[in-house]
Amino acid sequence: MGRPDGSGEAANNLEWARELRSAVRCAGVPLALLLLVDCATGRLTLWRTALWFALAGLLFLVLFPARVSAGGNWLACRRVVHEQRVRTDLLVSVRCLDGISQRLLLRDALGGRVGIDPEVLVRNPRLWSCLNEGAQKAADDGLLLCGQTALRRLSARMDRETARAVFTASGLD
Incomplete structure (x- = not known):
């Protein structure tokens, strides 16, 4: 796609x-x-x-697992019967919902909403990169008013996981 x-x-x-x-x-x-x-x-x-x-x-x-994909300024989550899509460059809200399973809830200015498991982003750096680029653009444009803290926490987690993978691959763990 x-x-x-x-x-x-x-x-x-x-x-x-x-x-x-x-x-x-x-x-x-x-x-x-x-x-x-x-x-x-x-x-x-x-x-x-x-x-x-x-x-x-x-x-x-x-x-049935959700199929998450992302590209230039969009992120989509396809489930069994429907697909949710947001414009990442028009994000207005990013919330991290804790509970039995953690969810990242994204909402854009056009009314699109997507709920995904943050673990999908951690395991797929290209998905995270697409989301992060669009979210940074939305923040720079003044649209992203709620959720920069959640994105910073997720970014720090991504950095930790990347460092852990580098140490493991180099045998320094």
Whole structure:
């Protein structure tokens, strides 16, 4: 997927395919075990099979990973049925929501909203670079009024992770 204006390449979440395979396994293994147990006990019926497939499908939908991509002044997050997109150069708010799973909530001046896991940015420096460049432009233009602290914390985390990776690769850890 390229940029909306057709120029250049987009940065994508490099681990999305692995996360998708994991979601398939996490839904498929219980399905196979439930069908095997039903078959072994002689309880396998059409209704029970349909129930097990429905439960496995629901589990897959819950575990389906968001596909995050970014390019020149945009960031998109595609889920099962919809895509969210923001213009990073028009960001007005960046909030870090803590809870069971941490979320980074981005909102732009056009009303676009995207919620992503900050870990995706940490594991994919090109995505972080695209977001950071656009956010810096929005801050310089005076649009980004809420969230510079969250971006600084995320930037510091990115620097720590980069340094850790360099030390690990050089054998200095």
